[in-house]
Amino acid sequence: MKTLTVELGERSYPILIGSGLLGEPELVSPHIRGNQILIVSNETVAPLYLEQALSAFRNYDVQTVILPDGEQYKTLQTLDLIFDALLSHHFDRHCTLVALGGGVVGDMTGFAAATYQRGVDFIQLPTTLLAQVDSSVGGKTGVNHPLGKNMIGAFHQPNCVVIDTATLETLEDRQFSAGLAEIIKYGLIRDQKFTRWLEDNMNNLLARDTAAIVQAIETSCRSKAEIVAADEKEGGVRALLNLGHTFGHAIETGAGYGNWLHGEAVGTGMLMAADLSRRQGWLGESDVQRVENLIDKALLPTRAPAHMNYTHFMEIMAVDKKVRAGKINLVLLRAIGDAFITNEFDLDKLRETIEAHRALDEG
């Protein structure tokens, strides 16, 4: 088992990585203060892993809530199911919420923990690759609004994150690739060596080689932990983690919630960011090609939906959180492993990037 720490003073917490960790009481019990536990999962994950997770909390008063599965349920309305369970079982402010599932379950459970009785404890048990390398670490929690993704939320750090890589065995290929997008991101923004490693090991990862997976998760979580420790509330460097996300959120929204996976949209979004960087003269043509090859090798899409033109993108991007005083902030690349934030790019070049990355019209 590998152990990393997210260093946040009094609120520091461990990330535990390994195979078969899910049912181990001694991993979670040091991080629980009260006796009441609510495990939140969804209808896909619960049949596979709830029983195992329950055995880790067998010494506590445990209740469960099973949410419908899918990004389209990441809403205030679904959140109310968690509050209903907490209140109908008389949970007090010393309870602990446990998120067993992917990013949607983790974000909603975290937000419920952030706001139930103005804040209670929570533990992340991420079961998708994307949640394991990204969303379960760092304390971003929240729900979507019909007018924008993740627009309602809070920063609320978990008490611990237990990453059981054995849960990836049942993860479908498309979800696995979506997780690879966020792994690729860490290489592109700050770690050229890791990018090279990914180019060399992508086939091992796709073959679900355990050693390769553990190494990729550990490197990603270490990167995320360092960035979060340096900038918890995203005042500076943490914003680099949004590489590909402004384009990606636009694709997710434009395609309709649930049609594209978050990681798929981020994959295409990172390629668009690289392409715009090239058009601005900041990144070489061969580097853009490396980005495209890596995304393609990870079995991720490299083209946005055919119907999304420049106007469509701009309408959606205008409500993104990265907008400041009407200017769109984008994470772009000066080199592979060297990202920066800017709103000083040419809108004509942005238009070219968008047009160049629309899928061919299905009709």
Place this chain on the structure above:
Amino acid sequence: MKTLTVELGERSYPILIGSGLLGEPELVSPHIRGNQILIVSNETVAPLYLEQALSAFRNYDVQTVILPDGEQYKTLQTLDLIFDALLSHHFDRHCTLVALGGGVVGDMTGFAAATYQRGVDFIQLPTTLLAQVDSSVGGKTGVNHPLGKNMIGAFHQPNCVVIDTATLETLEDRQFSAGLAEIIKYGLIRDQKFTRWLEDNMNNLLARDTAAIVQAIETSCRSKAEIVAADEKEGGVRALLNLGHTFGHAIETGAGYGNWLHGEAVGTGMLMAADLSRRQGWLGESDVQRVENLIDKALLPTRAPAHMNYTHFMEIMAVDKKVRAGKINLVLLRAIGDAFITNEFDLDKLRETIEAHRALDEG
């Protein structure tokens, strides 16, 4: 104009108290970072004070949302009206929300500010006596749930609080008395001298004498500011501010949201706390009589609804936030001006207190 400060390090903020402050741009502008302002008010307050408030923000890009008036609308569903406005006007994370109204508007606007894009700025312009002396100061924000009051929320401090006592001129008598309940509370929990002053000045307050009102608000806000500075997240001394609130929340819930005002329920709740303190042998009979006289003099109810018996109270109190491991924590009195928290009281005496404070059956 009186100025107090809530001392919270980097997040310190001023409370400005005086008559005619609402339309003054120079009071609010030092506390605004961006250009986008959303004023949230309700259908009762907006016709009276929105125009004046707008003039204070005339140099900004201002939008408004008018909510329905009443505690029964303090819900996640109503909150969505604020998010709809923020998103449809493309508000970014540097916007400022302004709460113009009583406690319900303040709590909901504050919670929207706490969670919009994981946290934006907000300003409190409280227009009821209760909001001016209690809820606008200290950063408790949130909404109700059908199974409990204020069960969903966050700590989120405002950037400033502007208390215009002129807004009290239009406040109906019942609402005014509800505010007096929270003022009386500060005397009972920590300030015997202030209790004596209130006994001497209650008639002046009820006559809406400006000097008396300003003094009562200033003393109350100073008390609240000191307590919040010492214990922002209610780990200790801040819990004393809940005197009368566990009984009070039960009365509000049991009577049906909106039938009792919060302050009215707290008034009766404080008397019940005093009475239980006496039955435990901690408070003298004459002190209980002083509490009852003061609450009665403030034109507040001294009896809970006739239909609420012991079982009814206990069912509701069991989901209160002050419950820990099944034990009810109550704020009780050792003397006037000396409150403490305990869960070590006799349930039979609690039953006696509840039975002694039920109104005579209406039928």
